[in-house]
Amino acid sequence: VAGIELPHKQWPELIEALLSNTHQVVAHTKQATLETLGYICEEVSSEAIDQSEVNKILTAVVQGMNASEINNDVRLAATRALYNALGFAQANFSNDMERDYIMRVVCEATISPELRIRQAAFECLVAISSTYYEKLAPYIRDIFNITAKAIKEDEEPVALQAIEFWSSICDEETDILEEYGGDFTGDSDIPCFYFVKQALPALVPLLLETLLKQEEDQDQDEGAWNIAMAGGTCLGLVARTVCDDIVPLVMPFIEENITKPDWRQREAATYAFGSILEGPSADKLMPLVNVGLNFMLNALMTDPNNHVKDTTAWTLGRIFEFLHGSTLDTIITPANCPQIIKVLLHSMNDVPNVAEKACGALYFLAQGYEDVAQSSPLTPFFQDIIQALLNVTHRPDAGESRLRTAAYETLNEVVRCSTDETASMVLHLVPVIINELNQTFEAQNISSEERERQNELQGLLCGCLQVMIQKLGSSEPTRSLLLQTADQMMSLFLRVFGSKSATAHEEAMLAIGALAYSSGPDFAKYMQDFYRYLEMGLQDFEDYQVCAITVGVVGDLCRALEGNILPYCDGIMTQLLKNLSSNQLHRSVKPPIFSCFGDIALAIGENFEKYLVYAMPMLQGAAELSVRTSTDDDEDMIEYTNTLRNGILEAYSGIFQGFKGSTKIQLLMPYAPHVLQFLDSLFMGKDMDELVSKTAIGVLGDLADTLGSNAGPLIQQSVSSKDFLNECLSSDDHLIKESAEWAKLAISRAISF
């Protein structure tokens, strides 16, 4: 109730009334009061409560947390309440005395005899690490000691939070350092205090020790999370934060443990190695990986322990992910490549969790050859790889450990990164996958669990076909050979829409978009059957990803069918306009809908006439909104605003270009002043990103080109046609410059008459 009333300044006496309860002698009442205060802080935004009340809440909460509070339930409720109240405590954390006091109470609570209190207190420290990173310097030494003791000695729920504190500090410092952008003078508001770097010599041994505390069979349990997993994850984050400095601290542990008879030691050493592969430079890692690679390949084949093999395959995947690719001195050579592939394919017959990691490693191995132009080192093994992956998908235990998904996803990456040399093999794979998809429809009267599996498989197979359509459709002659199977594929995709799975719908829709793009005008024959599903996709507000993908497919259809999309435009435009007016639809779908207006207008030209009266006011409203929100400080909002502006501008471009040469250009004249005003506001707002600048200056050209001398005087009055244009003409970005050249040419013609 407070969550509803407090933001409206109703029930003003509530907080005072609750606070008066905290002096109660009855522990139950005190506990319930603190819990209620905690819930209120969790539910209500910080603006809804005055600072004076925040102060009183914090005082009551911190008093309840104090070691002098003998009732554990009260102390626990207070500690949890503080966790929720931290977001309100900006002012209090800026005051040295108040902050010192809060920090002291929190740190004391981390050594309470009661486990739940210690756990909650560490949760507070984790939250403080991300909310008040910049205030932590005076306390970090003490916090290190507290967390170190907890990681070493405390029970798992507490130790996990203590590790999480350092993971969270790593996140903060990586974010700050990324904002610095390498020059250390960047515009980050918060300085980096290098807490991780300072703690490194003591922190790394602590984390390495946790790696030895694995649970048996943890890799078979999808939901498992324990101290070894948390420690390794934190070690990986530390490596990303401090880069090269971590390597000498970890290598002795690896060397000491990797050949030990106890599987825990071998696994911990391998996990440590895998964890530090992201962050340190290739120069630092390459010699170590070169030495370790053969050992790992051998371990994957022969280690008697599944857990060790799982981590070894994962580590190989990390090696390929971070140390293999066209821009690097790759660790994969013609000499070791055959052996690597042999081992990975062999491991695909291993237990599901190991086979899944082997698929993952192959995924990154293939990805490293993404940019090879003509000949890929994978070509000689291509057929074997495809066959091995298909075999995996048919394993009776492929449902375990995400194995089937991993195999199809690896198949996708292998296809994406393939070259012309293997195009015929990819072509042969198409009917195989079509057949697999066809077979999923054969099982009737199945249980809901089996139905779910069937839908998942349909999604994977549609994904696979999408990748192959994109690959084979991108060049002749594979495109025409691929399209011989288009009828079959399309009829199966339409059957997938009969399922109730949003993921399967999304995958089928993506595949259809790719097929439309490859088919071009020939796609028209499927439109009658497909249209109802297209409309269904556009109406799917709940699964907004499906809706977003469908909007993108409308664009594909416009480019494929051009004028032939006209019979379907009334329905599509009605739905798109409805979507824009809805406050239920996720906001991220709205900018692409505007871009889609441009696609439709470009395809149907002056036939867009009847939609102008609906679309233009929508665009105008959104444009005004996007200018008004330009002063917002929120980074997400700035990004969204730029996406929205780009969508609006793409709509204008498509509309102007679509009407070009039409006798009906006069219909656009009433809207021209607003479009120019929008461009001027964007220019004067000075907060456009480069993409918006490029699109905006392009719109100026399109407007001038289509309206010509009709708009000459208007254009001359606009700031955009002078200052903005000049700015873009001297841009370093060649795309902005090219659009500006276009605008200059079109304007000079428009004003010369």
Next chain:
Amino acid sequence: MAPHDLRRQYKRPAISDQHRRRELSLRRQEQNRRDAQLQARRLASTLLSLEQASAEPDDVEIVPEFEPDLQSE
């Protein structure tokens, strides 16, 4: 107050292939849209350049404003 869930990604790639499929499709669609608009502009600007050139008979050299290369970006 539900206990804070601190589980992080464990031995999983940062981006799933499903996410990649979606991103690659969106990128292809954006690229196709830009190509379509660019093609229209390049055609128009070539015509405009020719028009301007023919209006200035002294200028014998006709240089189209843009290369008719649709591959870039």
